[in-house]
Amino acid sequence: MPLKSDITVDASKFDRKLADKGTEEFNEKLIKIWKDGPRWYEVGAPAYRKLRWEGKTPLAKPVVLPEGINGTIPSRDAGREIPYRVFKPAGGISKGIHLHIHGGGWVLQSEAYQDPYLKYMADHYELTVFSVGYRLAPEDPWPAGGEDCYDAAEWLVKNGKEQFGGELMFTGGESAGGHLACLVALHLLEKIPEFAFKGLLLHFGCFDLSGFLPMVEHHEKALVIDYDVMWKYIEALLPNTTIEQRRHPSISPFFADIRGKKLPPALFTCGSEDPLLDDTVFMGAKWQAWGNEGIVKIYNGAPHGFIGYPPGSIPAVQEGLDDTVEFVKARIPQ
Template identity: 45%
Template sequence: MPDNPSGIYLHIHGGGWVFGAADQQDPMLERVATNTGLAVVSVDYRLAPEHPYPAGPDDCESAALWLVENARAKFGTEILTIGGETAGGHLAAVTLLRMRDRHACTGFKGANLVFGAFDLGMTPSARQFGNEQRPLRTLDIEKFRGAFVPSGTDVRGPDLSPLYADLAGLPPALFTIGTRDGLLDDTLFMYARWIAAGNGAELAVYPGGAHGFAHFSGALAAQAYARMDQFLSTCQQGHG
C-alpha cells in the first residue's frame, strides 16, 4: 500500500460467485497501487453454492459501508473507487446501487467494471455463445448462475441484474470487454443504460479478447490495464 494513498480502490474478485479469494490477484492489485497511488482493499466475500445470494452481495455492501465510515481514519483519505472483474464487476455494480438506495451514499468517484455480468437472465450474446472452447461457455454461465441464485428467485430483479435497475446518480465508469466474450452484450447494454441515466462512462472494447483476457500476459492485456490505471487515476482528480 502507498505510504500516503491518494484514494482507495475497493476491489471485488471474480470467479463466477463460486471461486476465488481476496488475495488471488495480488500482483494485479499491487500494480494498481503502484500506478495510481491508491490503497487497494479486496473483499473476501462468501461464495456459492455454500453461501448463495444474497450472502456475497451482503458482504460487499458491508465492506463498502465500513470504508465509507472508516476510510479517513484508517487511510487518511475519503476518495473511494470500486471495481472488479466478471462476477466482481457484477458485485461492484450491485454494491453501488445498494449504497445509493440503502445508505444514501453516492460518494464513490469511479467504477472499473471489467467483463461483468449485468443481466443474470442472460443477454443474447450469453445465450448464443454456445460451447466454443473459451474460458466461459453458455453452459458455464448457466451453471454459475444456478449455484449463486436460489431456485425460484427472479433473476432479473435489479439486485441480481443491475442492468434493470434505476442507474441514476452513479459515478463515472469504465466498461472493459473483449469481442469474443459471451458477456459482450452485458457490457454494451450496461454502458448504454449508464450513459442514458446521465452518468459518465467510457467503453473499451478489445477485438478478439476472450472472457478474462486481461488476466493473461500479452499486448491486449497490457493495453487494457494501462487504460484502467489511467481511468482510476483520473477519478481522483479534483477531489481532496
C-alpha cells in the same frame, strides 16, 4: 444531409478479421487448455478451489506477494468477520481507497488469488487497494456474497480514512466482481446518498442473471467460459429462484431503474470474444442514456478475463491496464 444515428458503434472493435493474430493464437491455446481440464461443477466447488490454489487447473498457481496485508472487518452478523487483503502504493503515499471485488463466477477464487494485479493497481493508481473476501456459492448462496460486499463498502465509507489514511473513492472488479461492484454502487446510492464514488471499474461483468443476453448462447467457442459454465454458476448462486426473481434489480443491475439518478462515472471493458460482451455493451449504453458518464472500451479478439493475464500475453492486457490507470488518475483530486 443523410439521416444519422443517435447511437454509434465502432464496428472495427468487433471485426474478427481485424483482430491481432497473436491474440487469435493465444485464444486457441486457451480453448485447448480449458478443454483438457476438469470443470468446477464436475469435481465440486471446494475441490476445484483447492486444485486451483495448487496450480492444478488451467490457470497458473496464484502468486502470493509479501506486501499483501490480511485483515478482517465486522459483518452484519454477530460474531462473523469478513476477510480482506490490502496493498498499499510502493511509494508509501496513498490518495484514497479502491474497493476491489474479485471474480470467479461467485463460486471460485478469493481475495488472496490476485496479488500481482492488486499490487499493480495500488502502485499505478496510487491508491490503497482493499480486496474483499466475500462468501461464495454454493455453500453461501445469494445474497450472502453481495451482503459482504455491501458491508465492506459501508465500513470503508465510515472507517476508511481512520484505518487506511484515505477515503473510499473507487470500486470495481472482474466478471462476477464487476456485477457485484455495480450492485455496490447502486446500494450506496440508496443507503448513503451523501457518498459518491469517483468512479467504477466494471470489467466484463454479468449484469443480467435472469437467463443471459444473446452472446452467451451464440458464442460458439468454449473460451474460458461458455453457456454451460455460466448456467452452473447461476444455479449455484441462485438456487430455487425463478427467472422473474432473478430479474430483480437487487440481483440483475441491468433491470435497475436509473432514470434521474446521478450515477458515478463508469469504465466498462470487455473483449470482443467474451460471451459477456452484450452485458458490457448494453449496460454501458444504458449508463450513458440517462446522462451519466459511461466509457465503454472493447478490445478486439480479447477473451473473458483478459485483464488478469500477464502483461505481454496479448496486446489487450496492457491496453486495458493503461486505460484503467488513465480513467482512475483523471478522477483523483490533485
